[in-house]
Amino acid sequence: MVMTALNDLWHGFGVAFEPHNLMWCFIGVLFGNFVGVLPGLGPMAAISVLLPLTFSMKPVAAILMLSGIYYGAQYGGAICSILLNLPVHPPHAVTCLDGYPMTLKGRGGAALGITMIASFIGASFGITEMIFFAPVLVGFAFKFGPSDICALMLLGLLAGSTLARSSPLKGIAMTVLGLLFGIAGTDINTAEQRFTFGILHMADGIEIVALALGIFGIAEFLKCVNYIKPIAPKDMHVSMRDMLPSREELKTAFPAMWRGTFVGSLCALIPGTGPTIASFVAYALEKKITRTPERFGHGAVEGVASPEASTHSSVQGDFIPTMSLGIPGDAVMALILGALIIQGITPGPQLVREHPDLFWGLIASFWIGNILLIVLNVPLIGIWVKLLTIPYRYLYPSAIFFICIGVYSTTNDLFGVGETLVIGLFGYILLMLGFHPAPMLLGFVLGPRFEENFRRAMLISDGDLGVFIQRPISASFLAIAVMLLVVQFYVWAKKRRANEG
Amino acid sequence: MSLKKDRIAGLVLVLLGLGAYLEGRTHSLGTLTQMGSGYFPVALGLVLVVLGLLLFVTASTDSAENPVVQPLAADTHEPPHLSLDHCPPPDWRGIGCIIGSVISFIGIGHFFGLIPATWVCVFMAAMGDRTSTYREAAILSLLMCALAVGLFHTVLHVQFPLIQFPFWKA
Numbered sequence: 001m002v003m004t005a006l007n008d009l010w011h012g013f014g015v016a017f018e019p020h021n022l023m024w025c026f027i028g029v030l031f032g033n034f035v036g037v038l039p040g041l042g043p044m045a046a047i048s049v050l051l052p053l054t055f056s057m058k059p060v061a062a063i064l065m066l067s068g069i070y071y072g073a074q075y076g077g078a079i080c081s082i083l084l085n086l087p088v089h090p091p092h093a094v095t096c097l098d099g100y101p102m103t104l105k106g107r108g109g110a111a112l113g114i115t116m117i118a119s120f121i122g123a124s125f126g127i128t129e130m131i132f133f134a135p136v137l138v139g140f141a142f143k144f145g146p147s148d149i150c151a152l153m154l155l156g157l158l159a160g161s162t163l164a165r166s167s168p169l170k171g172i173a174m175t176v177l178g179l180l181f182g183i184a185g186t187d188i189n190t191a192e193q194r195f196t197f198g199i200l201h202m203a204d205g206i207e208i209v210a211l212a213l214g215i216f217g218i219a220e221f222l223k224c225v226n227y228i229k230p231i232a233p234k235d236m237h238v239s240m241r242d243m244l245p246s247r248e249e250l251k252t253a254f255p256a257m258w259r260g261t262f263v264g265s266l267c268a269l270i271p272g273t274g275p276t277i278a279s280f281v282a283y284a285l286e287k288k289i290t291r292t293p294e295r296f297g298h299g300a301v302e303g304v305a306s307p308e309a310s311t312h313s314s315v316q317g318d319f320i321p322t323m324s325l326g327i328p329g330d331a332v333m334a335l336i337l338g339a340l341i342i343q344g345i346t347p348g349p350q351l352v353r354e355h356p357d358l359f360w361g362l363i364a365s366f367w368i369g370n371i372l373l374i375v376l377n378v379p380l381i382g383i384w385v386k387l388l389t390i391p392y393r394y395l396y397p398s399a400i401f402f403i404c405i406g407v408y409s410t411t412n413d414l415f416g417v418g419e420t421l422v423i424g425l426f427g428y429i430l431l432m433l434g435f436h437p438a439p440m441l442l443g444f445v446l447g448p449r450f451e452e453n454f455r456r457a458m459l460i461s462d463g464d465l466g467v468f469i470q471r472p473i474s475a476s477f478l479a480i481a482v483m484l485l486v487v488q489f490y491v492w493a494k495k496r497r498a499n500e501g
Numbered sequence: 502m503s504l505k506k507d508r509i510a511g512l513v514l515v516l517l518g519l520g521a522y523l524e525g526r527t528h529s530l531g532t533l534t535q536m537g538s539g540y541f542p543v544a545l546g547l548v549l550v551v552l553g554l555l556l557f558v559t560a561s562t563d564s565a566e567n568p569v570v571q572p573l574a575a576d577t578h579e580p581p582h583l584s585l586d587h588c589p590p591p592d593w594r595g596i597g598c599i600i601g602s603v604i605s606f607i608g609i610g611h612f613f614g615l616i617p618a619t620w621v622c623v624f625m626a627a628m629g630d631r632t633s634t635y636r637e638a639a640i641l642s643l644l645m646c647a648l649a650v651g652l653f654h655t656v657l658h659v660q661f662p663l664i665q666f667p668f669w670k671a
Binding site: 053167169170172173176177179180183187189190192194195218221222223225226227391392393394396397398400401403404405408409412414417418420421424425428429431432433434435451454455458459462463465 | 506507509510513514517521524525528529532533534535536537538539541542545546548549552553555556559588589591592594595596598599600602603604606607610611615618619622623624626627629630631632633637638641642645648649653657659660661
């Protein structure tokens, strides 16, 4: 078992080191790092902007690059949150708590250095987890029938929507809305057109690029315009030497990194609990076990090391359910899954067997990408810090142009651009009403497959809904889903009562 | 504030759900064994309606959950603090310019081609920021035009006429 995995991994390195793939992996991490640093642009926007460009690429190269953007942006985002207290991507919100106070104390460089080490350790562990765990999961997943897949999707959807922020009701509503968006267009079973309102362009359904760029691009710009201030360049000086943490800092940080890594890798295995949850859990754990909890929030090294390590190990581990079961853990994974589908690859347990070059090449590229990121970040830190000072008034107009041309290039039609604008406006209204539209993407990607499997399950069971409880696999998935729901509503109600009282 | 917001949010969900329900009813429902194309949308629509009603009923009366974020004054040197969780009140100039810029990309792109569309789109979007100057916006737009030609047209072969004069045909 172990030997086969290592053998496959060896093959994967062969794929990842092909010059063509290596180049796209490098471009991905570089671009991801670049966008991650820029205040006001997240990895979601970055991946969606580059998504159209990957349509003409080979599947392996496309996925390598898109994944590279994702974890590259995680590295870059840490810079932004530690030096500016500005979390672009939710997992970094925790890093800000102690990272920014460290900057105020003049140890911002050291915080960055520790982040790099923690990220690398976390990521390495997450990748190892994927190597050994994904094949096991795949073997298990081959036993799934349509009702089991349905229950698993339901679990993934519920977990993805409720474990997000704000009220679980709103999260679930967004997922349901995403499912509806997902089934718009021509129904594959009856060839009837649903939700097309007689518009010819809508027959193929909503473009994933239009949806992603609408909610993560246009809607975000509508929200942020004139609210993001340019940063005075004088405060920003970090050199390579500053990044070297002191021996004492390292001594406190190392055990914390391992604890964080462990938390992250556990969170990665539960569908729906992505890096955001992992980072919060890791931070809470550090605060609980330390003898001096009062240091937290005032620049405690562990408060940076542990969440960062857990974020990265969970980011890499998140690929496990996505690649082996075809169930994305969060919106970014949903996008990557969408890219796979566009490439004509059916996600699911058969992916590892049918496309071993893609699966193992991706894993190998994680190692390469993470090493590239360390190489990129340590010597180039000065340049990345300079990038922080690019004002938002240059960023978002350029990004809007990239969105327009990007959507246009997917269909060679201006209709898609209009579609993006409409979805963007709709997304902005949702944001104003306190929704977080990210789970929509999860529902959108899973929508058609969910309906398909539900139909099949009902056909097999002759319309008996009891099949979901009778089959042990789907019953246990449903039980976990119900448990998750109960816990979420309980926590939410308690928090709200505390707020009111 | 929050009370009103959650109530509106609930109503919006109910409306969206009703819409999905009504559209779904125009297709055949079928039975649970042999589901028609309308079954799934109708079911999802009803779920949305229920969620919306629940949200409406349980709407929090607590206003402390939503602190109001003020637009940043031009002279503060504070680092930006834009919360991930709360949406600040709309900035109409920015919003108008962004919407206008995308619409003009579509309109001008349709009639006059990529270069004029890009220039107007970027310029208009840039003017949405209150600290932008005409000069800066114009230069940024020119840079993006260069990128449109150099990267998207020449390297990536995006099928979009660079420039055309539709009303000027001889």
